[in-house]
Amino acid sequence: MAAERPAVSLQDVHRHFGDVRAVDGVTLQIRDGEFFALLGPSGSGKTTCLRLIAGFDRPTAGRVELFGAPADHLPPYERDVNTVFQDYALFPHLTVGENVAYGLTVRSVPRAERERRVAEALELVRLPGVGARKPAQLSGGQRQRVALARALVVRPRVLLLDEPLGALDLKLRQQMQTELKAIQERLGITFVHVTHDQEEALAMSNRLAVLNQGRVEQIGTPAEVYESPATAFVANFVGVSNLVQGPLAEALAGSPAAFTVRPEKISLLEAGAAAPAGCCTVDGRIQDVVYLGPHTRYVVEVAGGAPFTVLEQNRERTSGDVQAARGRPVRLAWPRDANRPVGGAS
Amino acid sequence: MRSESGVEKAPAGLVVAVGAVLLFLHAPFAVIVLYAMTTEDASFRFPPPGLTLDWFRVAWNRPDVWQALGLSLQVAAVATAAALVLGTLAALAVHGSRFFGREAVSLLLVLPIALPGIVTGIALRSALSLLGLPFSFWTIVVGHATFCVVVVYNNVLARLRRTPASLVEASMDLGASPFVTFRRVVLPALATALVAGGMLAFALSFDEIIVTTFTAGQQETLPIWIFNQLTRPRQRPVTNVVALFVIAATALPILLAHLLTREKGGGKT
Amino acid sequence: MRRLALLLPPLLWLGVVYAGSLLALVSQSFFRLDDFTGQVVRVPTLATYRQLLTPANVDIAVRTTVMAALVTVADVVLAFPLAYFMARYAPPRLKAVLTLAVLLPLWSSYLVRVTMWKLILAREGVLSWGLEQAGLTPLLDRLLALPVIGGPSLSISPIGAFLAFTYVWLPYMVLPIQAAIERVPRSMLDASADLGALPARTFRDVTLPLALPGVAAGSIFTFSLTLGDFVVPGALGNSSFFIGQAVLAHQGTAGNIPLAAAFTVIPMAVMAVYLLLARRVGAFDAL
Numbered sequence: 001m002a003a004e005r006p007a008v009s010l011q012d013v014h015r016h017f018g019d020v021r022a023v024d025g026v027t028l029q030i031r032d033g034e035f036f037a038l039l040g041p042s043g044s045g046k047t048t049c050l051r052l053i054a055g056f057d058r059p060t061a062g063r064v065e066l067f068g069a070p071a072d073h074l075p076p077y078e079r080d081v082n083t084v085f086q087d088y089a090l091f092p093h094l095t096v097g098e099n100v101a102y103g104l105t106v107r108s109v110p111r112a113e114r115e116r117r118v119a120e121a122l123e124l125v126r127l128p129g130v131g132a133r134k135p136a137q138l139s140g141g142q143r144q145r146v147a148l149a150r151a152l153v154v155r156p157r158v159l160l161l162d163e164p165l166g167a168l169d170l171k172l173r174q175q176m177q178t179e180l181k182a183i184q185e186r187l188g189i190t191f192v193h194v195t196h197d198q199e200e201a202l203a204m205s206n207r208l209a210v211l212n213q214g215r216v217e218q219i220g221t222p223a224e225v226y227e228s229p230a231t232a233f234v235a236n237f238v239g240v241s242n243l244v245q246g247p248l249a250e251a252l253a254g255s256p257a258a259f260t261v262r263p264e265k266i267s268l269l270e271a272g273a274a275a276p277a278g279c280c281t282v283d284g285r286i287q288d289v290v291y292l293g294p295h296t297r298y299v300v301e302v303a304g305g306a307p308f309t310v311l312e313q314n315r316e317r318t319s320g321d322v323q324a325a326r327g328r329p330v331r332l333a334w335p336r337d338a339n340r341p342v343g344g345a346s
Numbered sequence: 347m348r349s350e351s352g353v354e355k356a357p358a359g360l361v362v363a364v365g366a367v368l369l370f371l372h373a374p375f376a377v378i379v380l381y382a383m384t385t386e387d388a389s390f391r392f393p394p395p396g397l398t399l400d401w402f403r404v405a406w407n408r409p410d411v412w413q414a415l416g417l418s419l420q421v422a423a424v425a426t427a428a429a430l431v432l433g434t435l436a437a438l439a440v441h442g443s444r445f446f447g448r449e450a451v452s453l454l455l456v457l458p459i460a461l462p463g464i465v466t467g468i469a470l471r472s473a474l475s476l477l478g479l480p481f482s483f484w485t486i487v488v489g490h491a492t493f494c495v496v497v498v499y500n501n502v503l504a505r506l507r508r509t510p511a512s513l514v515e516a517s518m519d520l521g522a523s524p525f526v527t528f529r530r531v532v533l534p535a536l537a538t539a540l541v542a543g544g545m546l547a548f549a550l551s552f553d554e555i556i557v558t559t560f561t562a563g564q565q566e567t568l569p570i571w572i573f574n575q576l577t578r579p580r581q582r583p584v585t586n587v588v589a590l591f592v593i594a595a596t597a598l599p600i601l602l603a604h605l606l607t608r609e610k611g612g613g614k615t
Numbered sequence: 616m617r618r619l620a621l622l623l624p625p626l627l628w629l630g631v632v633y634a635g636s637l638l639a640l641v642s643q644s645f646f647r648l649d650d651f652t653g654q655v656v657r658v659p660t661l662a663t664y665r666q667l668l669t670p671a672n673v674d675i676a677v678r679t680t681v682m683a684a685l686v687t688v689a690d691v692v693l694a695f696p697l698a699y700f701m702a703r704y705a706p707p708r709l710k711a712v713l714t715l716a717v718l719l720p721l722w723s724s725y726l727v728r729v730t731m732w733k734l735i736l737a738r739e740g741v742l743s744w745g746l747e748q749a750g751l752t753p754l755l756d757r758l759l760a761l762p763v764i765g766g767p768s769l770s771i772s773p774i775g776a777f778l779a780f781t782y783v784w785l786p787y788m789v790l791p792i793q794a795a796i797e798r799v800p801r802s803m804l805d806a807s808a809d810l811g812a813l814p815a816r817t818f819r820d821v822t823l824p825l826a827l828p829g830v831a832a833g834s835i836f837t838f839s840l841t842l843g844d845f846v847v848p849g850a851l852g853n854s855s856f857f858i859g860q861a862v863l864a865h866q867g868t869a870g871n872i873p874l875a876a877a878f879t880v881i882p883m884a885v886m887a888v889y890l891l892l893a894r895r896v897g898a899f900d901a902l
Contacts, residue, residue, distance in 0.1 A: 472872050
């Protein structure tokens, strides 16, 4: 298979701060042109990895390569990589136009071309005409777009985004997710997106890496990571999962090896109802009901194991029906092939 | 006991005490304005026999006043310039990294202002005598710059701490080398802090008397001139006129510096 | 490495010039002045320190230290109500105005503020006139007749110096106390009231102890500044010397730098001890 040079390659990279191992042996390849997400909780090392790629930090051990060439010794201003910072980092003393033009100004690009490219970049992020204003006069969402424009105007080969949507409210965030994805597809450059929001990572990325305590737990496409979590951590961090182990696992699957089942794969049947062929079934009692609008989350007590979380769409039910379900005995049923074995148990 | 605004009302006795203390702090200024305009020139008679603005004209025409003023201004200008450069360099270095001896550097910088002026004064004096250097304009400047550095240092350091680190990183990320970053991003961020620090240093230098007495030899800066006048019963109101001028020359720059470095939202200095 | 290059010029300046001259000073105090030749004999000796122990010189040291203590106490008494009011009762706008009101005198030339007191305290000046109007002149005369602290006129007496010292250092005491009181969380005072303490009790048992670091911090300034000062006693004192004046006199025409240096060591030593004590009380956190 023709090995194309990966845009970014981290090879057994470590970054230690005294006793703290922020990055503890991370190896991953990011392909040219893909939208790659680094997903993990706080302290997982994802931002540190980003900083190592950008050049703000040097690894304690291991290699960082950009397009096949070692990059460890290169300072940030010599790497073909640009960053959109979490706090946007817009220069307060410059106008929006001057901010966006900064990378070009520093490279002594002539004025006419500079102005043209700045206008182009602002169009790309759908903020035409704000060039004369100061960053303080813009809203959070607008500032975020300016930061994006500023990073893109110099045409980097890799764009790094450090939790760029964290400060935005839900609607705006979802809108920006779509826009970012569209921009990336249009420009075709590599995006590396750091986030703790697993929904965001699943929605936007071509591939993602799940990080935990400085180590990679799994790398794969969103579908792979969600449907075949490699470890218990991934199973519980990316979405919610029910962990079945011990005697209950033995009873349901014939072996005590632990496995996970996603809540939306489980159906709630009447107590004692017959389940379709090829299903596991468990009897229990509804302990708690949370009405979420489009769906409802049930917590069901079962004998011999931890309570199950079940997620059902409220297709025919109303909130009244749903609340009345509390305390009712039920039977849980799900297809056997929805069981996913767990690699290192937590 | 809460008033509508949610803040308690103070007991009457406390308010009276506060008023008295404030009066104590500010009434003397009225006195000096009065005495700058009295017609009596040899004593401090109260109530003044008459009021006149003549003394302002007399002060304007006194050559020794101009000489002292000129010296004070020159010393302040040079000392401030030195303090701006050295203080900024020190603040940049201390802010940037955690190096061995960082605490010691901070202490060393604060020492000239923390120790009584007389210690600084006599220390410099004895060093000068050991080195056999004569008193001159430059010895005064050296003395002043020593404690002016820390004023600039504090201002610049405080501003550096308030500037997000991501700004410097963003600049470097976009292709600017550290020097270009300093010029285009750091310096503009420091601008008002430098002006404020400079003005504070200027005011400190202009008003300084203790260290100056030790390092000045025969020369008179304005404060030394005033001090020497205090024991001479000749044209006393002229001293008061000059004193009024000095108040303005020191209070105004510091007030401006205070306004420049105030945090948004009315924080304290 | 780049950092060190940045740091080198200021360090060079301060290190060589300042720290070096401090060392020169202390080393000078171990030399002595030969009375016959008028030259400094650069041979280590304790003779100069022994000179400090003459009654006249001990007087000077004691006089200065006592004055510093009295001024500190007076400043605490005056500053506390103002600081307390600003911290506890003043709404934000008033507080900003009051802060400026406290800082403006501080920003106005120190020397001029001393001059102002010379005017106020003069024999024929405004204070005498006021006392005369109030019929209190005999009281003033009796005050001035007192042995150690009196003098021919208020403006030439230790009482006058005391008043001037108290005045010029007052802002230095107000601000740390205010900051310390502000740091007492509202919830602590509420808790004290909730547990049944009357306001006066809460003040004594909660506010006062917690304000102590601020008092200690402010007192560092008033104490240290008074110890080394020669301007106020020179302008307003009588002929009895304070440490600062002794230092000035000895290094001046007499050229007796060793003795001047030895005198300077006194405030340095006193302040070192004071700072240690103040640190114990938490003053450094309140600075």
